[in-house]
Amino acid sequence: MEFPESEIAEIKKFINLLNSQKDSVVVVEGKRDSAALVKLGYSGKILEFHKFNGMIKFADSAAKYRKLILLLDGDRKGRYLTKKIIELLERRTKIDLLFKKKLVSITKGKIRFIEQLVCYESYFV
Template identity: 45%
Template sequence: MKKENNETAIEELNNFIRSLNNESLKNSIVIVEGKKDIDALNYLGFKGNLKAYHHFKGTTDFVDYCSANYKKLILLLDADQKGKAITKKILSQTNSKFIDLNYKKKLLKITRGRIKKIEEMKSFYITISEGYKN
């Protein structure tokens, strides 16, 4: 990546995390697949409502918890077969107006599709930050 592109990507990722934090203040929750995904978002500065899908006993338990406690569910699941299958399962069991998939699309755009797993955000950020400094 060119230095200018790195600077833009860093700024866009910072804005992305800031936006997620603001959503959390409005009683939204961000859902990722596992602990490494949580660690990556925390590394980038996310301080809001965040849970791992695998923390729950199944999709019904997950949907019941989220719909009872939050106004919006922001899905940041991996862009692999497993993540797509989980997304499909969640969408089939809840009101789609409750679910926000736009952040996943924004992340794919910011990273130009290079991040397939949320846990890769940390290494991507470190790599582009180092490239920006040089």
């Protein structure tokens, strides 16, 4: 799959900006989402929602971080999880949705699932 150079440059800037968020943790749904971010060079802390066996266990664990960057999928389930996480944690920690919005903007909505970011991997060698 071919991508415009400007889009590749924006994805690289996106990953660098994500890496610069030292006091934050990125929240994804599962291990393929996590693996996709790592393949593109993300080196920070990642929480995989599905490892926690439920919303309450996740919320209790995630509340100890200063800032959560939510990068959940753009499907119905991902939107539901985003809404519930915000409801449970908005008074306990800072929640950042700007990275999710930025990713949608960069890819013009082509990437709905975080795991699809692996399609950019060949440009990151």
